[in-house]
Amino acid sequence: MRRKYPVVSSDSGNCSRYIVALERFAILGVLLVGANMILPEVSEAKPKAKPAQAANANWYPASVAAPNGLSYPCNLHPLPRSMDGIPARDRVYINHTFAMILRALQAKTVMLSKLTKGNARPAYATYYATTISALKTIQKEPTPRGLETFRNEVMNGIILQMTFFKKATTAAEAGSDFKTIMKIPEGKQASAQLQAAWSQLKSHYTNIGPMTENSLYHHLCALDLF
Numbered sequence: 051m052r053r054k055y056p057v058v059s060s061d062s063g064n065c066s067r068y069i070v071a072l073e074r075f076a077i078l079g080v081l082l083v084g085a086n087m088i089l090p091e092v093s094e095a096k097p098k099a100k101p102a103q104a105a106n107a108n109w110y111p112a113s114v115a116a117p118n119g120l121s122y123p124c125n126l127h128p129l130p131r132s133m134d135g136i137p138a139r140d141r142v143y144i145n146h147t148f149a150m151i152l153r154a155l156q157a158k159t160v161m162l163s164k165l166t167k168g169n170a171r172p173a174y175a176t177y178y179a180t181t182i183s184a185l186k187t188i189q190k191e192p193t194p195r196g197l198e199t200f201r202n203e204v205m206n207g208i209i210l211q212m213t214f215f216k217k218a219t220t221a222a223e224a225g226s227d228f229k230t231i232m233k234i235p236e237g238k239q240a241s242a243q244l245q246a247a248w249s250q251l252k253s254h255y256t257n258i259g260p261m262t263e264n265s266l267y268h269h270l271c272a273l274d275l276f
Contacts, residue, residue, distance in 0.1 A: 134259025
């Protein structure tokens with residue numbers, strides 16, 4: 051994730067309308083693969099906590115290991131508890147948002163491994179449910195002033211990646227090879243948004259500690275398809 055790409059519009063209203071559109075398509079069975087599947091509520095994306103503690107709860111998991119014995123494309127380190135260089139007032143937001151980014155990148159990692167005929171369609175149902183839940187949670191998380199563009203670019207990146215995987219599922223089930231599938235344009239467009247999100251985060255936190263910077267960067271790197 052070193053090159054800079056053109057940035058897709060980061061309007062938060064567009065993000066909200068796109069999520070609504072995704073859900074409408076899901077109800078019609080166009081995007082969501084699998085009959086009678088119900089999208090999880092946003093609350094299900096959050097680790098269980100007592101209601102009084104939920105707003106400030108630590109959502110970040112103890113392990114960042116890739117699922118199913120898979121591996122990430124980069125050296126992903128857990129989010130440090132200290133979050134050096136992140137103001138105390140922003141740490142809950144970073145904890146919650148990057149817990150959801152981790153969830154999305156783990157779903158992406160599994161989905162990418164299933165892009166073959168006979169495997170893509172059932173895998174997409176799980177991928178979609180997990181990712182839309184994470185996306186809605188990011189959307190609803192109270193965002194510190196100055197991080198709105200970062201949030202919108204992350205959301206746009208995930209939305210574009212979901213579109214990529216919808217098309218990739220169709221292509222894989224039709225027998226397309228992996229190299230052909232990776233040419234689907236929304237994959238590169240999603241990458242551009244994640245690049246832009248990192249640039250925003252880095253410019254916002256100018257005194258970020260090296261361990262924290264490394265972890266945040268590699269979460270977005272592991273989410274990226276390229």
